[in-house]
Amino acid sequence: MKQYKIKKNKIVTLDYKVTDADGNIIDDGHIPFEYLHGNYQGIFPQIEKALDGLTVGDKLVLQLARNAFGEFDDDLVLVEDASLLPKDIKLGSIFTLSGEELQLSSNINSSLIEAGLVFKEVYEDFGKPMIYRVTDIAEGKVVLDGNHPLASMELCFDIKVANIRTATSEELNKFHMNGKDTKVKKKKRKG
Incomplete structure (x- = not known):
């Protein structure tokens, strides 16, 4: 079985957990996160860049700055x-x-x-x-x-690559037709 690397036009599924600077759980990631890789705006650019080239099973811990969701106003x-x-x-x-x-x-x-x-x-x-x-x-x-609930929070993303597959032509056409159809799908966990 071929092992894909994360690159443009791959559908990537991530298991993840998000915590704040004090270790409090913001999102337990009980539903995997799936997105189309390749600068399609479905994921934070810093995270997408760090994921580039990883394979299934790879892990990544990444801190996002306080302004990721904007500064509190x-x-x-x-x-x-x-x-x-x-x-x-x-x-x-x-x-x-x-x-x-x-x-x-x-x-x-x-x-x-x-x-x-x-x-x-x-x-x-x-x-x-x-x-x-x-x-x-x-x-x-x-x-x-009117502030985002995560405004001015430092966030830590603990990520594991769960799956990588090639995007179908239908998935790619859907994105290209409307310019930014990056609705992230949260997949139901089996079991």
Whole structure:
């Protein structure tokens, strides 16, 4: 059986674990990570570069800098009056900001506001959504945080190459047709 090396246009499956600088587990990697290798933006460039040329069974430990998910920005933390939010809010509801006032879209319905819910704000200037999480609710106030949950965290990736195969023409065409179809698949573990 031929042993492939990781290189451009190979589908790579990784077993992994991600920890923070203190060794706390951020992602236990219980579902393997699969991506198309070759600068297709499906993985951090530093990790992809370090994986280049490895074979099945090879292991790698790699630290990512604090800015891998961006620096924490206090301006992206909003404290809003809970009365501005519906009592029953749906995970993933979309809202927009104008000035200091929070304006919610009218198509919101669901359970109740709780820490960990996610909202999207659409920036008209950039035309792409900004994700906000409800991180705290207290005394009639709701804290919305637009920072990535891993912002300003040093991360350690402990990686083992589980599988390498040649990408099918269908997989390559799918990528090339839409320019950046790099949705990473998490494969179900057998057993």
